[in-house]
Amino acid sequence: MLANLSIQNYALIDDVKVTFSNGFTTITGETGAGKSILLGGLSLVLGKRADLSSLKNTEQKCVIEAEFDISKYDLKPFFAENDLDYEDRTILRREILPSGKSRAFVNDTPVTLDVLKALGDQLVDVHSQHQTLRLTENDFQLKVVDALADNSGNLKNYKTYLGQYRKASKELQDLENFQSNADKEHDYNSFLLKELEDAQLKEGMQEELEAEYEQLSNVEEIMVQLAAGYQLLNDEQLGILGRLADLKRAFQNLADFGPAYASLNDRIQSVLIETDDIASELEQLKDSVEANPERLETVNGQLQQLYDLQKKHQAASVGELINIREELSQKVEAVANIESKITKKKVEVSQLADQVEERAKNIRHARNTVIPKLKSMLQENLYALGMPSASFKIEVNPSETFKPNGKDDLVFLFSANKGSEYGELKKVASGGELSRIMLTIKSILATYEQLPTMMFDEIDTGVSGEISNRMGEIMQQMSQTMQVFSITHLPQVASKGQHQFKVFKQESGEGTSTHMKELSGDERVQELAEMLGGKSLSESALAHARQLLQ
Incomplete structure (x- = not known):
């Protein structure tokens, strides 16, 4: 419920702070006193767009705050979804700066205007002429029927399966689209895949081939250097091995003369062993290396094939080519299996459609069951509101397609006078009749579901006497389960409020300003x-x- 409202520097308002209670509150005041200004300020904090004309003093910012007790609303999921701190006493704030910029806050956390409006829609239902037009919309009419039919569980179940059905239908469409496009690409992809498979790609093969190519293309230079190295090690007169052997013999006799000599002798022994091993390996390499033009040509061909494939597929390495090969393999395989996938998906879609259809029938059955009761309640309440001949023709007919709220088309026709033809509400009902119908529907809804704070803006326009008295009684009855406001010019309605506020204007040397006060007793x-x-x-x-x- 709306607990506190503060408006500063808005239109004709300098600074208004009001505390509200639960139940039925009426707001009165002379024409032009500023009742619409008050409602405009509340609309801003609920997410309505604003402009600089909202500011009374264009050099100061406009600040509007509304504090709500939301403990009875199931709004914690909304706060979690929008990353907001939940408080049972939640404050919505709107600021319009002199620059024209607007800022919105929920519990001091900045939010977008869309988030503020989404939250505001769940806190206050402002009934105005524009809102009355919702009565003529099919979705709203179905919402009324579903509230009486207690269809919330059926609708939740239906929407779960509808989501699965639509997801599967989209997947089927994607498969069929893929099939129509894949047939054109299949042959080309198969050709590319064969090229990559014939290359027998392996990680590291390019580096191995490039190293082998370097050896084969420089075999003569390698042979010369190996022979020279072997000669340096094994020459009879000056070979390194012979000289190291002489060195070893010279120091062998010194090994017993102290640790330093023994250590040096061991090191010489190690060098001799390592050098001898090098000489053996050089000899093996020298004997094994030979020119092989045929292998050089083969390696060169394999490398050229790799380079060509990398250029063709814009790949920087064999690893990337392997990834491309796997992707092509999956595409080719997917086309090969597409028919079976489509057949399987069609079965899934058909089964889900049956599930959705079954739940749509449950919704339709509940709607048809409650329609006679709804017609009776509407006609009975409207009779008391001065529409004794009001009559409705309400039918639920199966639709051709699944909709977010079922698979039904609702026929909601109205006749205000006995013997008159039935017609759509927006075509045959006057503004005053629409207002009374909407009031009746809201009062019915209040019995069956938790409604937000209700703000009726001069819903009693065009009525008087006993009818206005009955309208006040309806709003008074609604306030037993919810907070209700009525901006009214009729004393019969105003007197029904548990609380009454007066909006009035005052003139001073600084100009005219709008004020608001709660009346009591003689006031x-x-x-x-x-x-x-x-x-x-x-x-x-x-x-x-x-x-x-x-």
């Missing part, structure tokens, strides 16, 4: 008497006002 009597008979208060008007309050 309410006087306000109602003025609404009944004007500023010149008569004793009969005062007596009538007291009677209304009783």
